[in-house]
Amino acid sequence: MRSVVMASLVALLLLAGCDSKLADRQASAQNHDDVIRIASRRLPPGFANPAAHTGQPAVDIWPAFFDALTYIDANGNVIPWLATRWTQTTTTRWRFELRRDVRFSNGEPFDANAVELAVNEILLGYGARDLVRTSLLPTIISAEVIDSYTIDIETAKPDPLLPKRLSQFYPLPPRYFREVGPKTFARKPIGTGPFIVERWEAGRVLMRANPQSWRPPAVAGLDFIEIPEPIARRQAIESGQVQLAMYLAPEDIADLKEKQITIRQAAEPRLRMMVFVVREGSPLQSRQVRLAMNHAIDKDAIVKYLLSGAGVVATQMGVRGSEGFDPSLKAIAYDPERARALLREAGYPNGIDLEMDLLVVTNTDRAVFEAILADLRDVGVRITVHTMEFERWRAKLLAGDWQHDLFSFTVALDPLLDITKAWQYLTCERDNAPFCQPEVSELIETRARTFDQSERDRLLRLAHEKMTIDPPVILVHEMEQITAYRDLENLQVDNLMIRWDQLRKRSSSSHD
């Protein structure tokens, strides 16, 4: 036994020795006082393969070293980024003019060839079956270099959202990419952003500043550590091991504030709702029943008490900042008496029994749905719940394969902040649409083909009006992203993306 213990000790010391060498290497990057350590929920499983991801978790980290052609600001406006301006030359052809003062971090110039290569590789080449192609940019069919800083992009059909879609499309450095190929590029990416990836290890990414960037950073480096558990991220910032912790739970807000840790709540383009599945013979065929269920839920209380204020009551099928969002719209009021009256009018004085497919991921989800079910029960809508895991829920969503009367749906409107995204799952054009409203579907389909902004807004307003009197869903609340930080200042979050170039260590004299 003694030999077993001795052998284990020797092996451990050897391993620890190697590990401490690794630690030494890491320390070399961290010795600078102004390297920011970040507790990240998840690192992209595809590393920095620009074809593999859209939205989270890529948007948490990639904008530190990649730049896209366009950028969506906190108000949902698409603004110039690597492209300085764009014009539509035909209904399916766009011309983009590019910045002239940008270089990749390896010294290669950024120009139209970098964009052309990205189109040919990420969309039409090695990434043709990957996520960016299949879900973000399915319409692009070619790119043509006009001159060094001008490029034309052709789409298969009119696509008014193209400039927005390009906000997560990253040009490739031609010489380096051709030299290393996509596999090595994903582990050792080169971009035009404010930081340079030094090492991409399992569970950790170390970056150093790219002072030559067109948007140079204010700190020497970033150190992303993957910590999947929210409570462990919270403990990491409490203990001072990290200076910034992303995606914390609402229940942490008060505690962390008490400990002088700054909390930043930013609109997260997520909308929680429950979708009606209206079939022949279902009580949900009645407009009054659906309206009654909307009146039954005290959404203000949910936001105030269960989300600790980290959210706002939903008023429409979009979130603040999404294109076409109408701030004048009001939520359907909490009015249990009106709900009971509507049920009686619909011919259900003793209430109704329904079944619901429910996806629960976090404790907050569970608490919110428990409150919703209690409110509905209170007016006489008794719901039997069938919980399911994400994959099953998602397969049902994509196939429209719902057996019960309602399903929970938290729709993510990023990366495009496209207000009509949720409608995609409700349109009559889908097989097995949960609730087909031909008039609304027609309005949304027409809007998707329309370029004129005022006409787009008018069509959306008409759809919202229809929806308010004949609701296809129960809108609950918009979500907020909770970020905690200490000893830092100038944190700016736009549409989930942190402006890593602007973040800096707090000087002793300044206060956030």
Added chain:
Amino acid sequence: MTEMLRHALRMLLNLSLLLLATLTLLFFLVRLAGDPALILSGESSDPAVLAEIRRSLGLDQPLYRQYLIFLWQAVQLDLGTSWVSGQDALALALERLWPTLTLALAAIVLHLGLSIPLGAFLGATRSSIGVIGKVSRSLDGLILLAQGIPGYVVALMLIQWFAVQWQIFPSTGSDGVASLVLPALTITAFLAPKLIRVLAVNVGDALQDDYAVMARAQGASEPTVVLRHALPNALLGATALIGTQIANLVNGIIITETIFGWPGMGRLLLDSVLLLDFPVVQSVVLVTTTLVFAANQAADWAIRRIDPRIRYS
């Protein structure tokens, strides 16, 4: 020598059969988990896109053919590339092996270093009276309690005390030996109570045996009787348990790696299962199965070293 060679060959055959059985079972089980094309297609439900993804991954082929291709590639240690990252799947698993091994070894050393003396102490003082008896019974109660606390609760408590309040050890990352302490302690808390209690019973029983009575009659002190006579015999009985515990370490490691952000294979497995990244799941299981097999063989070897009466037969 011939006996050792035969033993080595039998071991190789056993490992091959074990891997074949595990990978076969896994191959069919992961395919019941869902359709990876739905994950890879994002929000697109276009049947043409889904069909193209399935075709490019070989998922449009009959299941028996997919299985035969998989087996043929596995024999050549080619488990394909990750469907999510495009990286070599086995290389991804092996990249995470080192941190997992580091953590596992640290936990084993801590586990044995804590459990053996504590088990011996509790066994030797089971029927003591006075202060030592009270301490022993209190410890026994605490260990019984600890056995019922789930690993993730222990982990969060350790982080709260050692990282947040006292700031002695880091709770995240893998920066050298200090960051090993809390994850290793968590795994120890998951394993130690059972071994301590088994050892305590074994030591208590051994102290009643004739050889212990004889040793005392010859004038040996009580610590000598415990350490030189009772403990080695008690350990013999517990070695099989230690071997099983080392094999079961995988369970504890998955939870621990997730909570402490330790970049090991457990985390990779969890992520890959969620993303239905079959090549990576299969690679991690291949590596883990081999490791568990090696741990069991090491336990067998240790038993033979401790008790020379046991031979390869």
